[in-house]
Amino acid sequence: MNLQQKTAELRRILVDMESLLVAYSGGIDSTLVAKVAHETLGKRMLAVIGDSESLLRSELEEAVNLVEKEGIPHRIIRPHELDNPNYSSNPSNRCFFCKDELFTLLEGLASTEAFRFIADGANADDTGDHRPGLQAAADHRVRHPLQEAGFTKNDIRDLAREIGLPNWDKPAMACLASRFPYGTEISQEKLAMVAKAEETLKSLGFRNYRVRHHESGNDTIARLEISEGDFERVLASHIREEIDTALRHIGYQFVSLDLQEFRSGRLNDAISDQLVQLET
Numbered sequence: 001m002n003l004q005q006k007t008a009e010l011r012r013i014l015v016d017m018e019s020l021l022v023a024y025s026g027g028i029d030s031t032l033v034a035k036v037a038h039e040t041l042g043k044r045m046l047a048v049i050g051d052s053e054s055l056l057r058s059e060l061e062e063a064v065n066l067v068e069k070e071g072i073p074h075r076i077i078r079p080h081e082l083d084n085p086n087y088s089s090n091p092s093n094r095c096f097f098c099k100d101e102l103f104t105l106l107e108g109l110a111s112t113e114a115f116r117f118i119a120d121g122a123n124a125d126d127t128g129d130h131r132p133g134l135q136a137a138a139d140h141r142v143r144h145p146l147q148e149a150g151f152t153k154n155d156i157r158d159l160a161r162e163i164g165l166p167n168w169d170k171p172a173m174a175c176l177a178s179r180f181p182y183g184t185e186i187s188q189e190k191l192a193m194v195a196k197a198e199e200t201l202k203s204l205g206f207r208n209y210r211v212r213h214h215e216s217g218n219d220t221i222a223r224l225e226i227s228e229g230d231f232e233r234v235l236a237s238h239i240r241e242e243i244d245t246a247l248r249h250i251g252y253q254f255v256s257l258d259l260q261e262f263r264s265g266r267l268n269d270a271i272s273d274q275l276v277q278l279e280t
Helices: 003-017 028-044 057-070 094-113 133-139 153-162 188-203 228-234 237-250 266-279
Strands: 020-023 045-050 074-077 117-119 209-216 219-226 254-257
Touching: 003 028, 003 153, 020 028, 020 094, 028 045, 028 057, 028 153, 045 057, 045 094, 057 074, 057 188, 074 094, 094 117, 094 133, 188 209, 188 219, 188 237, 219 228, 228 237, 237 254
Parallel strands: 020 045, 020 117, 045 074, 219 254
Antiparallel strands: 209 219
């Protein structure tokens, strides 16, 4: 199917759903679902933002500003996944417990306010990599309208640009918990450190980046991942010094630059390597 046919199919799916809650993060995938659902269903949809400790404050602000500008009905709820030791201990299926908490809250809201379905922004490209959150979605019978209509990530960006969504080219931004190697305990204080560190990079104009949080004994290490095209800029003396000073003030004893460019899901490589070893 071409993009026009996929768009028609997406609208048909949403009409058939009749009413729904959209698990909305401010990323382009869930934004597109919320936008098209609002165009299709009007007040029979609600975009719901999970304001957790692992969400950057700037991301929350941008998400709220976008739906307000677009006139999309929305609400903020407060998950508390850090209260669950199965999450805070940071196992390899950590994302399952985060999404399980969120979808449990959404199920209660859907039941109370008579919404038939819960939907998210999963798409046809989300079938690879390590995604335990999709198992939580399956457990709670969450629908994936974009995936059902055959949308790839490129399709999503193309349609978002076509209908004028301002974040059509926004880089993917996973939750802050993804900055910690599996097995490193997550706390509110550590999340705050990563958040401040990434806000520093954002304030300096970087777009594709991650600050990975590592611990060795009593030392905390910030490992910066950036796009290859930004290497020269980040190594300029005034930028390098500003980043180093800011991150040390936040509490990092060491600040390092990863010589491989940023790639989403890098910390999942260890899991992939383990699976390969088991299969060979």
